[in-house]
Amino acid sequence: MRDGSVAAIDVRNLTKVFGSGSQEVRALEDVSLAIARNEFFTLLGPSGCGKTTLLRLIAGFEQPSAGQILLEGYDIVRLPPFKRPVNTVFQSYALFPHMTVAQNIGFGLEMQGWDKPRIATRVGEMLELVQMGSLGDRRPTQLSGGQQQRVALARALANQPKVLLLDEPLSALDFKLRKEMQIELKRLQRETGITFVFVTHDQEEALTMSDRVAVMSDGEVQQAGSPEQIYERPVNRFVADFIGETNFLQAEVESEGERYRLPGGAVLSGQDPHRHAAGERVTLALRPERVELEAAGAEGLTGAVERIVYFGTDTLYFVAIAGADLDAPFQARVQNRDGSKAQFSVGERVGIRVAPDAVQVLVD
Amino acid sequence: MMAKRTRNPLWRFTGVPQGAAFFFAYLYLPIFVLIFFSFNENRQATIWTGFSLDWYGEVLRNDDILAAAGNSLIVATTATLIATFAALVAALGMARSRFRGQDAVNAVIAFPLIIPEIVTAVATLLFFVIVGIQLGLTTVIIAHTVFCIPFAYLPIRARLEGMDKAIPEAAADLYANEVQTFRRITLPLLWPGILSGAMLSFIISLDTFTITYFVAGPGATTLPVYIFGMIRIGITPEVNAISALMLVVSILFVSLSFAVGRMRR
Amino acid sequence: MGAFVDLMRRSRPARVGALIAPAMLIIGIFMVLPLGLMAYVSILERGINGGVQWGVHTVEAYVAFLFEENLLGELSVNPDYIRIFARSFILSFVTMAICLTIGFPAAFYMALQPEKYRNLLIFLVTIPFWTNLLVRNYAWILMLRSNGLLNEALLGLGLIEEPIELLYTNVAITIGLVYSFLPFMVLPIYASLEKLDLRLVEAAFDLGANKRRAFLRVVVPLAMPGIAAGCILVFIPSLGAFVTPELLGGSKSMMIGNLIQSQFGAARNWPLGAALAFALLAIVLLAMMVYLMRFRRPPSAG
Numbered sequence A: 001m002r003d004g005s006v007a008a009i010d011v012r013n014l015t016k017v018f019g020s021g022s023q024e025v026r027a028l029e030d031v032s033l034a035i036a037r038n039e040f041f042t043l044l045g046p047s048g049c050g051k052t053t054l055l056r057l058i059a060g061f062e063q064p065s066a067g068q069i070l071l072e073g074y075d076i077v078r079l080p081p082f083k084r085p086v087n088t089v090f091q092s093y094a095l096f097p098h099m100t101v102a103q104n105i106g107f108g109l110e111m112q113g114w115d116k117p118r119i120a121t122r123v124g125e126m127l128e129l130v131q132m133g134s135l136g137d138r139r140p141t142q143l144s145g146g147q148q149q150r151v152a153l154a155r156a157l158a159n160q161p162k163v164l165l166l167d168e169p170l171s172a173l174d175f176k177l178r179k180e181m182q183i184e185l186k187r188l189q190r191e192t193g194i195t196f197v198f199v200t201h202d203q204e205e206a207l208t209m210s211d212r213v214a215v216m217s218d219g220e221v222q223q224a225g226s227p228e229q230i231y232e233r234p235v236n237r238f239v240a241d242f243i244g245e246t247n248f249l250q251a252e253v254e255s256e257g258e259r260y261r262l263p264g265g266a267v268l269s270g271q272d273p274h275r276h277a278a279g280e281r282v283t284l285a286l287r288p289e290r291v292e293l294e295a296a297g298a299e300g301l302t303g304a305v306e307r308i309v310y311f312g313t314d315t316l317y318f319v320a321i322a323g324a325d326l327d328a329p330f331q332a333r334v335q336n337r338d339g340s341k342a343q344f345s346v347g348e349r350v351g352i353r354v355a356p357d358a359v360q361v362l363v364d
Numbered sequence B: 001m002m003a004k005r006t007r008n009p010l011w012r013f014t015g016v017p018q019g020a021a022f023f024f025a026y027l028y029l030p031i032f033v034l035i036f037f038s039f040n041e042n043r044q045a046t047i048w049t050g051f052s053l054d055w056y057g058e059v060l061r062n063d064d065i066l067a068a069a070g071n072s073l074i075v076a077t078t079a080t081l082i083a084t085f086a087a088l089v090a091a092l093g094m095a096r097s098r099f100r101g102q103d104a105v106n107a108v109i110a111f112p113l114i115i116p117e118i119v120t121a122v123a124t125l126l127f128f129v130i131v132g133i134q135l136g137l138t139t140v141i142i143a144h145t146v147f148c149i150p151f152a153y154l155p156i157r158a159r160l161e162g163m164d165k166a167i168p169e170a171a172a173d174l175y176a177n178e179v180q181t182f183r184r185i186t187l188p189l190l191w192p193g194i195l196s197g198a199m200l201s202f203i204i205s206l207d208t209f210t211i212t213y214f215v216a217g218p219g220a221t222t223l224p225v226y227i228f229g230m231i232r233i234g235i236t237p238e239v240n241a242i243s244a245l246m247l248v249v250s251i252l253f254v255s256l257s258f259a260v261g262r263m264r265r
Numbered sequence C: 001m002g003a004f005v006d007l008m009r010r011s012r013p014a015r016v017g018a019l020i021a022p023a024m025l026i027i028g029i030f031m032v033l034p035l036g037l038m039a040y041v042s043i044l045e046r047g048i049n050g051g052v053q054w055g056v057h058t059v060e061a062y063v064a065f066l067f068e069e070n071l072l073g074e075l076s077v078n079p080d081y082i083r084i085f086a087r088s089f090i091l092s093f094v095t096m097a098i099c100l101t102i103g104f105p106a107a108f109y110m111a112l113q114p115e116k117y118r119n120l121l122i123f124l125v126t127i128p129f130w131t132n133l134l135v136r137n138y139a140w141i142l143m144l145r146s147n148g149l150l151n152e153a154l155l156g157l158g159l160i161e162e163p164i165e166l167l168y169t170n171v172a173i174t175i176g177l178v179y180s181f182l183p184f185m186v187l188p189i190y191a192s193l194e195k196l197d198l199r200l201v202e203a204a205f206d207l208g209a210n211k212r213r214a215f216l217r218v219v220v221p222l223a224m225p226g227i228a229a230g231c232i233l234v235f236i237p238s239l240g241a242f243v244t245p246e247l248l249g250g251s252k253s254m255m256i257g258n259l260i261q262s263q264f265g266a267a268r269n270w271p272l273g274a275a276l277a278f279a280l281l282a283i284v285l286l287a288m289m290v291y292l293m294r295f296r297r298p299p300s301a302g
C-alpha cells in the first residue's frame, strides 16, 4: 500500500478454524495484513501460531472460515490453487521424484499450455538463475539438499508468479548452507522483483532478510512493521520478548508520554505510542545493549552485579536492582572494546545509564 | 551397531541360532523335497532312480491340466483387474481425508483376511445358490475378487502413506487441475504400489483353493482344484511336477512383486 | 453427468464416498451379505433332498450339534460333533504352542541380525505364505508316508526299527498346521522384538541379570504383544483349517472345517453346515475381541 498502489496481497479479517466441537483449533483469528508489491515480507512466530495456515490459505490449499484474500485487488478465495497466480516453495521441497530437474521446472509452464521450445528456453534461464546450469537432466534424488532447494525455487519462479510463498524453506539446511541461501534468496527477490512471503521462526533470519515482518502468536498478528520497528519499537510484551532479549520493568507514568517512575525511585524517559495517562501502571522494555554500566552514583538506576557471562565480543552483566520488582535480574550487555578485561566484578555496585530513546512503553 | 552386537558373545543366547536353523530348515525342506522328486524318473515317485524332465512333459501334454490352468489364468486376471481397481480407488478415497468411520471402512476391507476361509466359502456358496447364480467361472471370479481386494489394497495404501502430502499440492500449485495431477503425478508415483498389489492379488487368486473348491461349478475347475482331485486319486509324479511348477511360479511372482513394491522412482 | 462431476469436485464427502463405494459394495454384497444369509440358513428346516425349506424356522441344526434323535424320537447326547470340536481345539492349541516354541527363537535370532540380513530373512519367512497351501501340505505327504523322508531318516539313524505310521494321524495334521501357519507366529514376534531397545537388555545385564534372567525378565515380557498376536494369528486359521486335515488327516481325525464341508457334500445338510460355520465364525470373532480388548488398549484400561 506504499506509494498508494494496490497491495500484492491484502488479507482481511481472515479466520481459519480446524475441526469442530472439543477438537476445534482456531488457527487464525481475524488476521488482517497488507503486503506491498515487490516486498520481502516475513511471517515470524513460534510453532503453531498459524504461519503455515496463512500461507496455505493464500495458496488455496485450505479454505478460510471467514474473511477475504485479495490478490492485487481481486478476491481469490473461490479460486482453486491451480488458478491462482501464486506459487509455493514447500518446506519439504515436494519435487516430483519421477521427473528430471528440467521437467520439474517446466511442469507449471506445461500445465499453462506453453509450447515445448518456449518451456525449454525458460527452463534454461531458470537453471542459470539458480546456478544449476548443468544439472537439468538429474533426478531430484540425485541432488544435495541445497540443490533441491534451488530447484524448488526455480520451479516456482519459472511461472513468474505475482507472489511467491516460502514456508521455512531453509529449515532443512545446515548452518553454512542456510547463510548462503539467505543471500541467494535476497538476490533472487531483487532480480525478479517478485513479492516474497517468507515464513520462518528464526528471528535473525527474519530481521536480516525482510523489508517487513509480521510477528504472529496464537493465530493473531501481534505487530507488522520494518525490522527496526519490530526490534526497537515492539508494541507489546510478546513481541519484545520473542525478538531478542529484553528487560521488563514495572513503572508508573509520571507524565504522559515522557517520564516513568520505577519502584526504586529512579525515573526514566521513554516513548509511548499508546499515550498512557499519568498515574497508570505500565511495563517498560529496555534492550540489554541499550544501556551502559558506570560507577554507581547517587542518582538514577543502580544495582549490584550478581553474575557475569563472558561472550567474546561482549560481556553480559546480571544486575540486581534494589526495590525493582523484576521477574529476572536486569541484563546489561557491554561491548568488549578494550579487550576481555571485565570492568566490574561480582558484588560491585554499578549505575545503569540508559541511552536516550531506549525505553519503550508496552501494552501488556 | 547391530553388527557389533551380533559378534558380541553377550548377545549369543544358547539355542537361539539352532532354533532359527531348525525353523528355516522346517520351512524349506518340504519345498525342496517336492521339487527334487518332481525330477525323479521313477513312476513310483518314492525312490530316486534318476533325473528326468518327463513328468513336466506329461503335465504339459495333459489337456485337463491345461484347461484348469487356463481357467486359473482367466479367473486370476479378471479378479486381479477388478480387485486392483476397487482397491486403488478405495485407497485414494481413504488417503488425504479424515472422517469418522474410517476405521470401519478399513475393517470391512480387512474382512476377507480375518474370517476363516471355510466360513467364507460356505457363506458364498449359500449366497450363490440361494440367489440363483449358476456356479461356474463367474462365481469363482466374484469370490476371488472379494478375497483379493485387501491384498491389492495394502501395498497401494502403503505407497500412498509414504508419499509426501505436499506433492499433489505442489502439482496444484503449478497449475495442474485434479485430472492432470492424478495422471501426471499421483498415478506414476503410485504405480509400483499398484503393480505390487496386482501381483499379490494374482498369486492369491492362483493359489486359493478352499473357496474355489466350494463355488466352482462343473467346467470351472481351476488348477488347485484339479491338483486336489489328483492327490485324492494317488501320489503320482505328475502331481509332483505340477505342484513344483505352482510353487516356482508363486515364488517368482512374489519376489517380483516385492522388488517392484520397493522400487524407488 | 456434469452435475455429478461438479458434485465430486465440490463435496469432499461425496468424493470419498464414491471412491470407497466399489470396494465396499463388492465386499458388502459378496461377503457380508452372504454371512448374514448363512446365519439365517442355520435356523431353517433342512430340505428333503438337500437345500432348505424357506420360511420353516427351527433350531434343529443347533440341537443336532449336541444331541441325536433315536428312532423313538428321544434325544440323547451325541458326542460325535463335540469330539470333532474338541479335537479341533486341542490340535489348534498344540499347533499354537509348537509354533511359539519354534517361532520365538527364530524371531529373536532375526531381530539380532544386522539390518541388511533382516530384510532378506523376513522375505524368506513370508515366501511360503504366498505359495499354494494345498501344494505345501501335499509336500508333507511326501515327507511323512511310510517310505517318506522322515521315516527313511529315522530308520537310517537307527532310531526306529521299521517305518512308523505318521500319515493320516493327528501328528501329521499338527505338523501340517504348524507348517502352514508358522510364519504368522514369527512375523509379529519379530516385529515386537525389532522395536525392542536392546539397551534395555544391556541394562538388565548391567544390573546383574544373567542371560537366562535377562531373557525371561526383559525380552519375553517386552515381546508379549507380538506373542499374543502370533498366537491368535495361528490359532484362528488352525481352528478353521480344511486343507490340512483333508490331506494329512484320516477319516478318524476330522476337524471342524471337514465337518462343515461334508454337510455340503455327502451329508446334504445345509442348515447344520451353516450352523457349524456360524459357530466357528462366532468363536473366531470372540477370540479376536478378547485379544483386541486385552492387547490393543492402553495398559491402564486393561
Ligand SMILES: Nc1ncnc2c1ncn2[C@@H]1O[C@H](COP(=O)(O)OP(=O)(O)OP(=O)(O)O)[C@@H](O)[C@H]1O
Pocket (backbone or CB within 6 Å): A018, A019, A025, A026, A027, A045, A046, A047, A048, A049, A050, A051, A052, A053, A054, A201
Ligand atoms: N489440518 C489441520 N487440522 C487441524 N488442526 C490444524 C491443521 N493444520 C494446522 N492445524 C493447527 O493449527 C494451528 C496452526 O498451525 P500452523 O501449521 O499454521 O502453525 P505454524 O505457525 O506453521 O507452526 P510451525 O512453526 O510449527 O510450522 C496449530 O495448532 C495446528 O495444530
Ligand SMILES: [Mg+2]
Pocket (backbone or CB within 6 Å): A051, A052, A053, A167
Ligand atoms: Mg509451519
